[in-house]
Amino acid sequence: MSKIKTALIQQSYHGSKINTIDKTVSMIEEASSNGVQLVVLQELHQNEYFCQSENTDYFDYANNYLEDIKFWANIAKLNKIVLVTSLFEKRAAGLYHNTAFVFEKDGSIAGKYRKMHIPDDPGFYEKFYFTPGDIGFEPISTSVGKLGVLICWDQWYPEAARLICLKGAQVLIYPTAIGWFDEDSKDEKQRQIDSWITIQRSHAIANGVPLISVNRVGFEKDNSNVLDGIRFWGNSFVCDAQGDITIQANNIDESILYSEINYTNSENIRRIWPFLRDRRIENYSGLTKRFID
Amino acid sequence: MSKIKTALIQQSYHGSKINTIDKTVSMIEEASSNGVQLVVLQELHQNEYFCQSENTDYFDYANNYLEDIKFWANIAKLNKIVLVTSLFEKRAAGLYHNTAFVFEKDGSIAGKYRKMHIPDDPGFYEKFYFTPGDIGFEPISTSVGKLGVLICWDQWYPEAARLICLKGAQVLIYPTAIGWFDEDSKDEKQRQIDSWITIQRSHAIANGVPLISVNRVGFEKDNSNVLDGIRFWGNSFVCDAQGDITIQANNIDESILYSEINYTNSENIRRIWPFLRDRRIENYSGLTKRFID
Numbered sequence: 001m002s003k004i005k006t007a008l009i010q011q012s013y014h015g016s017k018i019n020t021i022d023k024t025v026s027m028i029e030e031a032s033s034n035g036v037q038l039v040v041l042q043e044l045h046q047n048e049y050f051c052q053s054e055n056t057d058y059f060d061y062a063n064n065y066l067e068d069i070k071f072w073a074n075i076a077k078l079n080k081i082v083l084v085t086s087l088f089e090k091r092a093a094g095l096y097h098n099t100a101f102v103f104e105k106d107g108s109i110a111g112k113y114r115k116m117h118i119p120d121d122p123g124f125y126e127k128f129y130f131t132p133g134d135i136g137f138e139p140i141s142t143s144v145g146k147l148g149v150l151i152c153w154d155q156w157y158p159e160a161a162r163l164i165c166l167k168g169a170q171v172l173i174y175p176t177a178i179g180w181f182d183e184d185s186k187d188e189k190q191r192q193i194d195s196w197i198t199i200q201r202s203h204a205i206a207n208g209v210p211l212i213s214v215n216r217v218g219f220e221k222d223n224s225n226v227l228d229g230i231r232f233w234g235n236s237f238v239c240d241a242q243g244d245i246t247i248q249a250n251n252i253d254e255s256i257l258y259s260e261i262n263y264t265n266s267e268n269i270r271r272i273w274p275f276l277r278d279r280r281i282e283n284y285s286g287l288t289k290r291f292i293d
Numbered sequence: 294m295s296k297i298k299t300a301l302i303q304q305s306y307h308g309s310k311i312n313t314i315d316k317t318v319s320m321i322e323e324a325s326s327n328g329v330q331l332v333v334l335q336e337l338h339q340n341e342y343f344c345q346s347e348n349t350d351y352f353d354y355a356n357n358y359l360e361d362i363k364f365w366a367n368i369a370k371l372n373k374i375v376l377v378t379s380l381f382e383k384r385a386a387g388l389y390h391n392t393a394f395v396f397e398k399d400g401s402i403a404g405k406y407r408k409m410h411i412p413d414d415p416g417f418y419e420k421f422y423f424t425p426g427d428i429g430f431e432p433i434s435t436s437v438g439k440l441g442v443l444i445c446w447d448q449w450y451p452e453a454a455r456l457i458c459l460k461g462a463q464v465l466i467y468p469t470a471i472g473w474f475d476e477d478s479k480d481e482k483q484r485q486i487d488s489w490i491t492i493q494r495s496h497a498i499a500n501g502v503p504l505i506s507v508n509r510v511g512f513e514k515d516n517s518n519v520l521d522g523i524r525f526w527g528n529s530f531v532c533d534a535q536g537d538i539t540i541q542a543n544n545i546d547e548s549i550l551y552s553e554i555n556y557t558n559s560e561n562i563r564r565i566w567p568f569l570r571d572r573r574i575e576n577y578s579g580l581t582k583r584f585i586d
Contacts, residue, residue: 117571156568158451166585195498195536202495205488243488275449278410287580292459
């Protein structure tokens with residue numbers, strides 16, 4: 001299999017879980033009717049981005065995660081797609097993860113990835129909710145290839161992309177939820193989104209694989225009223241194994257982005273830009289240090 | 294010291310070592326007269342890019358490297374600048390390195406970096422000439438800060454940038470020599486230069502440091518007549534700790550780029566985008582593997 005018909009679903013929060021899921025499902029059905037084999041959803045797509053504040057009530061969102069898994073498994077099966085979801089996993093009382101479940105076309109679980117790098121900054125209080133992942137950077141084998149699923153804050157870490165590609169990932173996939181604060185200047189906003197796009201493209205380049213990034217869109221109020229809220233900047237995109245952006249959403253609209261992921265291109269690119277050949281692994285042990293002082 | 298007045302010297306080869314050096318020195322003098330504290334030259338700036346073919350005669354270029362060191366040390370002293378050079382180091386018969394020597398304002402050697410990642414592809418036969426560096430990724434302490442000097446092919450490796458920054462580099466500096474083959478399509482050329490700029494910007498972003506990249510410019514024939522030659526694409530640039538490009542040369546002209554490197558900005562950026570805080574070092578040991586199969 002050398003080319004994968006893929007859809008990215010960039011979405012807003014629709015005021016409730018049920019309304020949001022209804023919209024997601026209708027978009028998946030539309031994508032499926034257009035013949036896609038792989039659908040990628042954004043980070044924590046069932047709910048509002050609740051990490052804007054630290055509130056123990058939000059842990060309730062994970063109470064039904066086993067039902068959530070069954071629900072999305074069935075959606076994958078009904079639409080005959082490989083489906084990358086992003087759920088709030090309750091593993092035990094007081095032990096939760098930000099977890100991407102990947103479902104096969106037959107509704108079985110292909111695998112899961114627990115977000116490894118957890119952010120914490122004003123409006124993004126994820127360290128309160130999510131225990132850092134403990135299953136490492138393992139690609140997920142599916143009928144459409146080995147998927148290198150990572151999540152949001154992971155995208156700032158070249159280590160994560162490299163490790164999952166060294167384990168054979170054929171494509172990098174980032175469900176994400178990132179946005180602007182309205183009070184920032186236009187220039188600062190531009191720098192932020194540029195750096196977000198740039199660092200992801202660089203992972204495609206460094207590893208010679210295509211990359212899919214799916215971001216949330218729309219304004220979500222901070223329910224704690226400490227900050228105003230986050231204007232999620234959308235701009236979901238696909239780039240090829242050279243980092244060239246092949247399709248990109250805007251920063252306003254919900255949208256389905258269709259893209260053909262080309263694995264053959266990785267073979268070609270890696271032959272003439274053979275970065276894996278020349279890594280100085282005998283000199284890389286310092287990468288396992290916090291700082292080298 | 295929070296801001297460093299810097300000059301990047303983007304140059305062509307002028308038909309001989311002496312003519313090329315004359316031009317370099319005049320550009321350094323001009324930069325110095327404009328008050329810069331740090332000057333960065335491009336990769337192997339004394340000669341043509343001789344690695345276009347494998348020819349034992351070219352090892353003669355390294356015969357006078359001790360004199361080269363004295364020469365550039367004196368230029369640094371005369372102009373009262375910290376100077377980043379890129380020389381062909383003869384260490385022993387049959388043992389050569391692609392080495393950046395950094396000189397202090399008083400003409401002393403501040404340190405050296407031996408290129409760690411060595412490329413080899415048609416027109417860039419560096420593995421024939423250069424033994425891979427054996428002194429690792431060590432920043433060089435100078436009166437204008439700890440300089441993270443890496444060279445050309447190193448720029449494709451996030452590992453190199455990370456390691457030198459974990460060791461305290463305050464700025465990444467890449468002398469480089471990269472260009473196009475005329476027979477490639479316009480689109481392919483654009484993808485190549487985009488990926489080159491993107492991956493370097495990503496190192497600034499991932500590590501929260503400014504970055505200086507100085508590239509050769511102009512067409513140089515392949516003296517072996519196997520290929521036509523390389524059209525070095527210039528585009529030397531500086532970006533800040535957010536990856537934002539602050540100045541950039543074109544792909545045709547020799548030029549002196551003036552830029553103020555801002556170290557304080559790194560402190561500010563790393564406070565709110567604290568990527569170093571969240572690295573999952575206990576899960577990074579795989580980075581010292583060639584491939585994880």
